[in-house]
Amino acid sequence: MSSFLDHLTETADRVTVALDALLERPDGPEQRVISAMRYAALGPGKRLRPFLLIEAGNLVGGDERALLRAACAVECVHAYSLIHDDLPCMDDDDLRRGRPTVHREYDEATAVLAGDALQSQAYELLADPETHEHAAVRAELVMRLARAAGPRGMVGGQMIDMAVEAGEETDIGIITRCQRMKTGALISFCAEAGGLIAHADRAHRLALEGFAHDLGLCYQIVDDLLDAEGDESLTGKRTGKDAGQGKANFVSILGVADARDRAARLADQAKAHLDPFGKDADMLRELMDYVLARQS
Amino acid sequence: MSSFLDHLTETADRVTVALDALLERPDGPEQRVISAMRYAALGPGKRLRPFLLIEAGNLVGGDERALLRAACAVECVHAYSLIHDDLPCMDDDDLRRGRPTVHREYDEATAVLAGDALQSQAYELLADPETHEHAAVRAELVMRLARAAGPRGMVGGQMIDMAVEAGEETDIGIITRCQRMKTGALISFCAEAGGLIAHADRAHRLALEGFAHDLGLCYQIVDDLLDAEGDESLTGKRTGKDAGQGKANFVSILGVADARDRAARLADQAKAHLDPFGKDADMLRELMDYVLARQS
Numbered sequence: 001m002s003s004f005l006d007h008l009t010e011t012a013d014r015v016t017v018a019l020d021a022l023l024e025r026p027d028g029p030e031q032r033v034i035s036a037m038r039y040a041a042l043g044p045g046k047r048l049r050p051f052l053l054i055e056a057g058n059l060v061g062g063d064e065r066a067l068l069r070a071a072c073a074v075e076c077v078h079a080y081s082l083i084h085d086d087l088p089c090m091d092d093d094d095l096r097r098g099r100p101t102v103h104r105e106y107d108e109a110t111a112v113l114a115g116d117a118l119q120s121q122a123y124e125l126l127a128d129p130e131t132h133e134h135a136a137v138r139a140e141l142v143m144r145l146a147r148a149a150g151p152r153g154m155v156g157g158q159m160i161d162m163a164v165e166a167g168e169e170t171d172i173g174i175i176t177r178c179q180r181m182k183t184g185a186l187i188s189f190c191a192e193a194g195g196l197i198a199h200a201d202r203a204h205r206l207a208l209e210g211f212a213h214d215l216g217l218c219y220q221i222v223d224d225l226l227d228a229e230g231d232e233s234l235t236g237k238r239t240g241k242d243a244g245q246g247k248a249n250f251v252s253i254l255g256v257a258d259a260r261d262r263a264a265r266l267a268d269q270a271k272a273h274l275d276p277f278g279k280d281a282d283m284l285r286e287l288m289d290y291v292l293a294r295q296s
Numbered sequence: 297m298s299s300f301l302d303h304l305t306e307t308a309d310r311v312t313v314a315l316d317a318l319l320e321r322p323d324g325p326e327q328r329v330i331s332a333m334r335y336a337a338l339g340p341g342k343r344l345r346p347f348l349l350i351e352a353g354n355l356v357g358g359d360e361r362a363l364l365r366a367a368c369a370v371e372c373v374h375a376y377s378l379i380h381d382d383l384p385c386m387d388d389d390d391l392r393r394g395r396p397t398v399h400r401e402y403d404e405a406t407a408v409l410a411g412d413a414l415q416s417q418a419y420e421l422l423a424d425p426e427t428h429e430h431a432a433v434r435a436e437l438v439m440r441l442a443r444a445a446g447p448r449g450m451v452g453g454q455m456i457d458m459a460v461e462a463g464e465e466t467d468i469g470i471i472t473r474c475q476r477m478k479t480g481a482l483i484s485f486c487a488e489a490g491g492l493i494a495h496a497d498r499a500h501r502l503a504l505e506g507f508a509h510d511l512g513l514c515y516q517i518v519d520d521l522l523d524a525e526g527d528e529s530l531t532g533k534r535t536g537k538d539a540g541q542g543k544a545n546f547v548s549i550l551g552v553a554d555a556r557d558r559a560a561r562l563a564d565q566a567k568a569h570l571d572p573f574g575k576d577a578d579m580l581r582e583l584m585d586y587v588l589a590r591q592s
Binding site for chain 1: 325329333380403406408409411413416422423424425436438439441452453454455464470473
């Protein structure tokens, strides 16, 4: 397990270094927004999505440079979504990964703009000829990332989440749909991107996508468990939020024991998707174990 | 001139119909954000950017369907930027094109999300194989639109605008840079996109980009003149805003007479770029005259 953590950390560092080089430098009268983009994208983080994308791609033989750039694009979209989700009109959070959120460190207007610019940055990066020799692959990556981020993906999921938070009637079906869109779509994209970049065959692509689908849902259930029972000093963000707001989530609907059980079953199911890859997929299996056991 | 206005209206209608078909339908528990996207993107508007893109593309022989889809993508980015610019933490506007702004008609969270989703929508649309048979053209369109929208384009311009509004020291150089980024970059993209879609030669592409550059700056000076002197019942938005906030703009720095003079010179200069196209470019010349003379 320790070699897994080393590998995760090493990949996270590689992504941060690459992002640092890819993002604009803060200069000119517009530098405030660039500085805020960098604050959000280069701050501490496990970089689980980039790790998944790179490992899924490695498994099917994707070009290292293309995988790294696509991983940076995903991290930009993830960072943008966190900035906007933390805004006062959304989840109103002051703390993220143990640091002030962007609108607290800068201001609300800068936070809105930094999120907007990180979204553009992601597509600019993917569409650039540097990312992949085949323009068709670049265009396909853009299309799929945009779909994963859009109203039937991440943004749609956040919209449902707001409705649930406002007390709209809900059930396990709506919560599942919400999370499949809110966090699942981007996680699925990571697996898709790895396969696309490597021109993997259909069976391998579907296996990776099945793995990502279950991993994503498991990730969210664990998130809800951490919100219910986690230690703020470990998670780096406010816990007990959903219960405090009377907001429905997997834990409030299923209870702690059933939620834990469901997460464990999803992890098994996720790993079963990796059977066709044999031992080569051990890194992704360890990722699944890590997500299930994480404390932050 | 009347045939020009007919043509402008006809194109605006065509773009609205196409956008209506391309945008998601409001259904599912996430429908609120889709409804807000449609409210913003399908509302009244002159669709000047789509018109410029389509006319520039027609002039160099671009495929009609590709031009229409690219025009819709630009309108999505424009609509997203208006939603976010109108937010309370930005320009705090209640009225846009004579209707409540998105955060007034819906709420702030929905407005942030609808803007975010309209941005993704733009790239999804451009990258789709339906847009152009050559993936390289689609990827290039994505890259250029993302650059025009990013921290060295539209978003960077809005950041400078906020600093100017907050009273940061400024001069005609900073105001010009701000506007070249805030509105100019997207307007320039329209001309670039027309040329790219048509595989126009370099000389023609540069002529179109020169035209768009001057048109964009002229557009913004006229905007500032309308803010200073315009009729709210015609502009459909609050006027006298900049002066009321003591905010520097072209008119406050140059004075009304000089600003008018500069706008007129830019219009002449813009039209001079069209000389290589002869009479074929009359529609773009009329667009320039229209932008210079507009009352709203």
